Amino acid sequence: RKEVEQDPGPFNVPEGATVAFNCTYSNSASQSFFWYRQDCRKEPKLLMSVYSSGNEDGRFTAQLNRASQYISLLIRDSKLSDSATYLCVVINEDGNKLVFGAGTILRVKS
């Protein structure tokens, strides 16, 4: 079983749609959680950290459920520019190694 598993995608949605991505992680000792965004042939960039209390940044909302070892990302009012691969990322218990999911491709179409 992979340490971090994500919805396989791709998700093809119209502009303005709300879309949600899910992610599960296997190491209960993982200490930090993130969503990264990766555009085609570009490096990953941090989108947002994920906290147990849930956090929101504009149209993006991230949730963490430690008991279920589950992370989610919700994107409201999708824009064409949201098209990218979204990577669920977990930091292992020693706090150094980022463990990446394989990514979920989002395509927003007009």
Added chain:
Amino acid sequence: GAGVSQSPSNKVTEKGKDVELRCDPISGHTALYWYRQSLGQGLEFLIYFQGNSAPDKSGLPSDRFSAERTGGSVSTLTIQRTQQEDSAVYLCASSLMGGGTDTQYFGPGTRLTVL
């Protein structure tokens, strides 16, 4: 300020040759990381440096892979006797202090193709 830079951006080599990939972290960042991303795969951790020492080399796929960091800054990833399965994008990241809450900033990567 300048971000993480990597060179070369692209490298094509023949099977069996050695290659060196370079990473310049953000100035002042003490932690440096190497990852690789193969076609259609997620990112895979290779090695982590805190200063010049590498407390975690667990991700290096074989003894053909080695890395060093000098002066707490530039790092070099060396692959000896390259194989076709080494073809991937090699990404370097740095963070200010290391640790679980410290954001890692990625460089643009080196795309390695082994013929």
